[in-house]
Amino acid sequence: MSDTLVEQAAPDARSVSSPFVACFLAWLLPGLGHFYLGKKVRAAMFFAVVLVMFTLGVASDGAASLIEQRQPLTFLATFDNLAAGPMDLISRYLTFGSIVYVLPGEEGDPRRAELVERLRSRVRSVTYEYGNTFLLTAGLMNILLILDAFDIATGRKD
Amino acid sequence: MIRSHFLNLLVFSALVAVFFAFLTQNDPKDRVRVILILGGSMVVLSLIIAYVMYPFPLR
Numbered sequence: 194m195s196d197t198l199v200e201q202a203a204p205d206a207r208s209v210s211s212p213f214v215a216c217f218l219a220w221l222l223p224g225l226g227h228f229y230l231g232k233k234v235r236a237a238m239f240f241a242v243v244l245v246m247f248t249l250g251v252a253s254d255g256a257a258s259l260i261e262q263r264q265p266l267t268f269l270a271t272f273d274n275l276a277a278g279p280m281d282l283i284s285r286y287l288t289f290g291s292i293v294y295v296l297p298g299e300e301g302d303p304r305r306a307e308l309v310e311r312l313r314s315r316v317r318s319v320t321y322e323y324g325n326t327f328l329l330t331a332g333l334m335n336i337l338l339i340l341d342a343f344d345i346a347t348g349r350k351d
Numbered sequence: 352m353i354r355s356h357f358l359n360l361l362v363f364s365a366l367v368a369v370f371f372a373f374l375t376q377n378d379p380k381d382r383v384r385v386i387l388i389l390g391g392s393m394v395v396l397s398l399i400i401a402y403v404m405y406p407f408p409l410r
Contacts, residue, residue, distance in 0.1 A: 238373045253352040
């Protein structure tokens with residue numbers, strides 16, 4: 194059976210679906226928002242693709258980002274990491290040994306020195322750039338999935 | 352992990368192409384078309400850019 198036929202059941206499911214629940218589920222686990230909306234084939238593919246992308250990122254020594262006040266782009270990178278949902282906790286823990294989002298601002302802070310050293314150990318890895326690209330792309334993909342789930346739930350898209 | 356730049360390019364292109372094919376198309380044939388065009392374009396354009404950049408930095 195083609196997946197188009199499978200997804201034809203979606204409009205009925207969509208009519209009783211909340212856009213905000215769909216968005217939350219999409220954030221919680223890649224593809225879960227689409228599964229909730231009855232798009233099961235798409236949900237499975239999105240889950241697989243984002244999971245593979247994220248796993249390659251972690252396995253290639255990609256690092257979760259930390260917010261640093263003096264570097265505005267770190268806000269965007271951290272937001273992008275957060276968009277991957279709870280999966281971000283895994284990469285964050287593997288990178289820093291704890292769940293941390295902000296780099297302490299004072300230079301002499303021993304916690305800051307520890308976090309920077311953990312980050313540097315990742316940056317020294319040959320595959321760090323690949324891993325970071327995979328991790329950030331997984332987050333960006335999940336942002337698109339959240340928006341797509343919202344559009345489907347509100348009837349703007351099939 | 353994967354250390355080959357080219358292999359990383361192939362894997363990344365394939366994943367992105369599949370993702371956008373399923374995000375933008377409903378018909379399986381259209382999805383295959385998008386995967387081939389988008390994935391192929393990413394690989395070919397990357398190789399062209401790499402070839403053009405090869406002489407740099409000029410000494």
